Amino acid sequence: MFKSNHLIYLLEDDSDDAYLIRNALKNDKIMSHSIMTFDSLEKLVKALSNFKPDLIIMDLNVTDSDGFNTMLTVKHSAQSVPIVVVTGMADEAMGDRLIQLGAQDYVPKSELTSSLLQRVIRFSKERHHLLQILENSANRDALTMLYSRKALDSKLDELVKHAERYGEKFAVLFIDLDNFKPINDQFGHDAGDQLLQHVANRLTLFSRSTDFVARFGGDEFVTLLPHVKTRDDAEQASKQQLNAICDDFYVTDSDGQAQQVHLSASIGYALYGEDGECGVELIKAADAAMYQNKQNR
Template sequence: MRSELTIYLLEDNSDDVYLFKQLLENDKAINYSTLETDSLAGLNKLISAIVPDILVIDLNISESVGLETLIEVRKFSLDIPIIVLTGNDDEIGIQAIQLGAQDYLIKSEINASTLKRAIQFARERLILYSALGQLATRDKLTMLHNRAAFDEKLEAIESDFLRYEINYSILLLDINNFKPINDTYGHLVGDKILQHLAHRLQMFNRANDFVGRFGGDEFILIVPKVDNDEKLQSLILNKKKVLNGQYAVQSISGQILNIPISVAIGGAIRGVNAFSPKELISIADLNMYKDKEINAQLENNNKFTD
């Protein structure tokens, strides 16, 4: 049974459309289903209806010429691999790859073999680049988003706030008394606790919330549509309920340890008690340390009572 591949072709020359389809006919392994359009609007409409496996675009069409065609297509092409068709110009093809295309073909050199190989490689290259991009924005220990991913997300959500006035909050959280755990049980146990806490953060989290490791034992969350202190405090309380408790980890010797963990959390709301992203982080950090001080006082009071 042949596999299926859907291709959208942006081409305004009917002879080239015919040749393209002929080159992909009667393949024994893959059934290529090709839909063509001669305009950017037509391509956008096709993608909006059904997302294809690959896009093949002629850079020179009646309404757009050269790399501008690729730039316009990329505005609505999501994460679809793109092959560009050029005239006798390798330099334009290389520039197209630098601007986000996965491969290019010179029209005068296209045959069935080169076309099918380009389609295969373009799809594989996009998957590889996506995987590498994920690694570049993930913390290696916890696999949460890292600081670079946080900066990118904060810029995007701040843009939405400025444009649409959609409030958002930032939560900073830190593990109480984490250094003594590392000193007592070793960094292997400490790393496992960080991984377990990261897992809980991912499990008990809304789909639109951003969760990242800020560094050391600090974690950061960006939570959209939190617009008052009551919602913020309720959110913090719920996070503590799922994060505080006994963490079972195995020591180097194989012993199962049940280590009590609690977190300090501070938050701030954009547009309510902070008026810039920098101030937002600063206030959330200050509130986190206030919470840490309260926790330390409670621990001391409990020791005195005991």
């Protein structure tokens, strides 16, 4: 039987308790788990800044933090990662408070069993996924299900503030479909909509989990690339996305007939700190770079 693999970050400074939790997940027949253990909040936060796991299991009291402060710090650093609290304090009121603060579930160590922890993890991931769908529905483009222009503006502001605070860089890619209008005019608007959906699927497929892909409007798309520090990295990402969408696609025309169309596109990028200091400047610079590349072809 195929078992999906999930990366779990475990915050636990007691080696015996950490062993019990790892052992409890070892015989999971539905999911396999890769577990990275951290014995301090500082180490966990540093790891979260580099790579996000599928789930976090955490104790509240560790060497450098305790109680709700631990929960609040992890929640802030984890952003969209589901959190399960496993702690030595068996207090129902505390469990309710932790869920209000953003935990998906709470398990006292005195009640911990393999079957309970495995079930809690599965239900926590499913519940978190459903909540994300509800939260994101207002921020999604109805046709492509990519992020909307409104969500893009919000994310750009967030990345700029993060970059200003921590001295980091990120890149903005701007994509325009070269021959979308002729295809749309020849085969009909439904075919054009299908083509936009194909492009959205390709952009999503060939993006990292940390990338933010949005429909800017019409046949234009924007991808935000956190943690991209150099022009070489941005250039490589641009080529990868361009290669993903410059391809042959099948659409259904207004007569219900399948039609093969070849799509071409142009792309440009901007790097925070070099091409702009705010979202508006970065979008403008990436758009200008895209237009220049289009003219040079």
